[in-house]
Amino acid sequence: MGYRGSGGEPPPPNNGGGGQFKKPPYFFGEKVKGQKGPELKRISAFKVGVGQKDVPVVGLDLKLDYAVRLHPRFKAAGMHGNYAVCISKTESRGCPLDAALNEEGGRWFLVGTVIDRSKWSPPNPSAKNKGKVWTDSRRLLLIPRNQVDEIEGVVQKVGGFRGAKFLVTRKSEQISSRIGTTWWPDGKMTEEQMKGAFEKAAANYGLPVEKYIQPFDYDTILKGKPFEVLQKIAQEIVADASVVADDAEAGGGDDGDGEPIEAGEDAAESPVSYG
Numbered sequence: 667m668g669y670r671g672s673g674g675e676p677p678p679p680n681n682g683g684g685g686q687f688k689k690p691p692y693f694f695g696e697k698v699k700g701q702k703g704p705e706l707k708r709i710s711a712f713k714v715g716v717g718q719k720d721v722p723v724v725g726l727d728l729k730l731d732y733a734v735r736l737h738p739r740f741k742a743a744g745m746h747g748n749y750a751v752c753i754s755k756t757e758s759r760g761c762p763l764d765a766a767l768n769e770e771g772g773r774w775f776l777v778g779t780v781i782d783r784s785k786w787s788p789p790n791p792s793a794k795n796k797g798k799v800w801t802d803s804r805r806l807l808l809i810p811r812n813q814v815d816e817i818e819g820v821v822q823k824v825g826g827f828r829g830a831k832f833l834v835t836r837k838s839e840q841i842s843s844r845i846g847t848t849w850w851p852d853g854k855m856t857e858e859q860m861k862g863a864f865e866k867a868a869a870n871y872g873l874p875v876e877k878y879i880q881p882f883d884y885d886t887i888l889k890g891k892p893f894e895v896l897q898k899i900a901q902e903i904v905a906d907a908s909v910v911a912d913d914a915e916a917g918g919g920d921d922g923d924g925e926p927i928e929a930g931e932d933a934a935e936s937p938v939s940y941g
């Protein structure tokens with residue numbers, strides 16, 4: 667087009683120009699039957715905003731009895747909010763991410779699945795998603811060790827997790843727990859009520875509602891990546907860390923809220939295809 671200077675031709679408008687926003691490359695996913703064929707759907711961890719009150723959620727697990735060790739929300743390939751399973755307990759050569767992240771043995775979580783009934787819109791919607799609102803999103807619940815006793819106590823009081831409704835509130839401190847600091851019981855839904863309430867969300871997601879109201883298949887979605895793959899990711903982490911030396915502070919640290927992009931927060935918007 668005859669532009670002078672080193673800029674050359676203009677880049678395509680989507681490239682850094684807002685609109686679609688980038689997603690961290692390492693995430694948990696599940697296969698669903700998409701409109702254009704099978705898709706790998708990005709699974710988001712349940713998260714409550716700092717200071718948010720009474721976020722309505724519904725539990726799906728019959729019993730909370732699955733534990734995992736993770737490296738949550740690490741920075742790699744220039745992006746925050748990546749997740750990987752720590753393989754230190756299952757791989758004789760150890761887990762390559764432990765040293766790269768200085769997170770020996772990963773972090774332990776009790777795992778569950780919830781339907782997050784809050785309403786959500788993408789922060790930078792693409793044209794086709796402008797004005798769209800998602801709700802009843804299926805989320806991976808990662809309960810940190812120090813909240814297990816309290817949440818198990820509440821679950822016991824309401825007679826089980828499945829169908830149990832909670833209003834979740836998070837304290838206003840940045841470092842407060844991402845899954846909320848108070849889980850207030852708010853009644854229970856029957857199987858029929860869940861089917862009715864989540865039918866639309868299930869259809870949007872690409873699963874029959876019977877499947878949508880079941881917990882994620884943890885053995886599949888939380889299967890650790892092979893050692894060699896994690897070794898490559900570890901190299902990316904180390905390379906990133908050396909480029910932006912002060913990033914640890916900017917990133918908000920442990921359970922803070924500082925990372926600009928949450929893993930798969932725009933999950934509903936654009937599934938990753940595989941095939």
Ligand SMILES: [Zn+2]
Nearest residue numbers: 752761764772
């Ligand atoms: Zn590890």
